[in-house]
Amino acid sequence: MTELPRDRVRxxxxxxxxxxxxxxxxMARRVYISPFHFSRQFRLGTYESPVALRRRVILERAAWRLRRGDSVTDVALSEGYESVEGFSRAFSxxxxxxxxxxxxxSTHWLPAPNGIHFHPPTSLWVDSAEAPRSSMDPTTQMVHHDIDDTRYLLELAGKVAVRDYDRPLLPRHVVLGWDGPEESIAAVLEHLIWSKEVWLASIDGADVPARGGRDIGALAARHExxxxxxxxxVQRIAAEDRWGDVLIDALCDPPESFVLGSVISHVLTFSAYRRQVVRQxxxxxxxxxxxxxxxxxxxxRHQPSHER
Known part of the structure; x- marks a missing residue:
């Protein structure tokens, strides 16, 4: 029996x-490429960083084991965590x-940008409902481009000298009045991520999220x-055709109403502008x-792996 050739993503x-x-x-050594190109190729193929996907699948496997009755201690230590406390924090x-x-x-799956999940006992499952659509739908393309491009800019920002990362490069630069000045690379990148965090909280009906740090490591973690x-x-709104639904945002003072389609358009519009500002x-x-x-x-994204 002839084995089919495995693709690069696999x-x-x-x-x-x-x-x-x-x-x-x-991980990169096992496929004979540099760590940078490994991360780049992996994200292009899965819309997720290798570390984030590994962490998520391990937690899904842990949840499945816990649902079957394994103890928290056994699961924590056998899944590679140094302590039960560390595992409990990550799981929670x-x-x-x-x-x-x-x-x-009822499920051990976590939200995934690519539909890839742990499938017991040792396999993966790709959920077609979650996997990125292959159509050229502009909303899908813009959302995934925005996510990938932000990761790319965070990687480049890691090459900036410490003295240049947080100093004013565009004095008095303001994108949106309520956000205040965005004069440095750090400030623009942080607002780029914060915008998604706060709007997601509004959509989910959650409290205003805690605002994390804006060093490169913190921003990368917040983005992931x-x-x-x-x-x-966005996939859920599109699948349920809820673009015209109205969100009453209690996080605003006083509360305001927003059409969901306009919220996504708002996020993508100002994200695109901020990404170009960061480039400059x-x-x-x-x-x-x-x-x-x-x-x-x-x-x-669609270029054959041997040409990348």
Whole structure:
């Protein structure tokens, strides 16, 4: 029996989910490319960073085991966590409830930007309802381009000298009056991510989220948390045709009404502007960036792996 050739995304997934892989560099070595290109190729193929996907699938597997009756201690230590406390914190942040409540839930899946989930006992399942649509629907393309492009800019910002990252490069620059000045690379990137965080809270009916740090590591972590939630929210609105629904946003003072379609348009419009501003700031401090063209991004996504 002839085995079908495995595509590049499957090879990258294998590297990420290999129990022997200790970190991103180790994952990259298993597919013989640099860590930077490994992360880039993986995100292009799955819309998720390798570390984020590995962490999510491990937590899904942990939830499945807990639902079957395994103890929290056994699951925590065998899934690679150094302590039960650390596992409990990660699990609670991801699922919204502690490991002790897992057996009362109906699913072990977490929101995924690519439909890839843990499938017992040792497999993966790709949920077609969650997987990015292959059509050229502009909303889908704009949302995924925005997510990928923000990751790209965060990577480039990591190359900026410390003295340039948080200093005013565009004095008195304001995007939206209520957001205040955005004069530095750090400020614009933070508002880029904060916009999704606060609107997601409004859509979900949650309190104003805690505003995290804006160093590169903190922003990258915040983006990896908000990105799949934003994709899932847009997919849900589209699938249920709720673009015309009205959101009464109690986070505003006084409360305001917003049409859901206009909320998504608002986020994408100002995100696109901020991403171009960041590009110009990066160039001003000597870090080259591409043009951020969705046409070129789409071509890269569909380019054969051996040509990348």
């Amino acid at each position: 090879e990258l997934l294998d590297a990420v989910l290999d129990d022997e892989a200790s970190d991103r560099d180790d 942040r991801a699922f919204g409830f502690p490991p002790s409540a897992a057996e009362r839930t 948390t908000a990105a799949p939630r934003f994709i899932s929210a 700031m990066l160039r001003n401090v000597g870090v080259e960036a591409d043009q951020g063209d969705p046409i070129m991004w789409l071509r890269t």
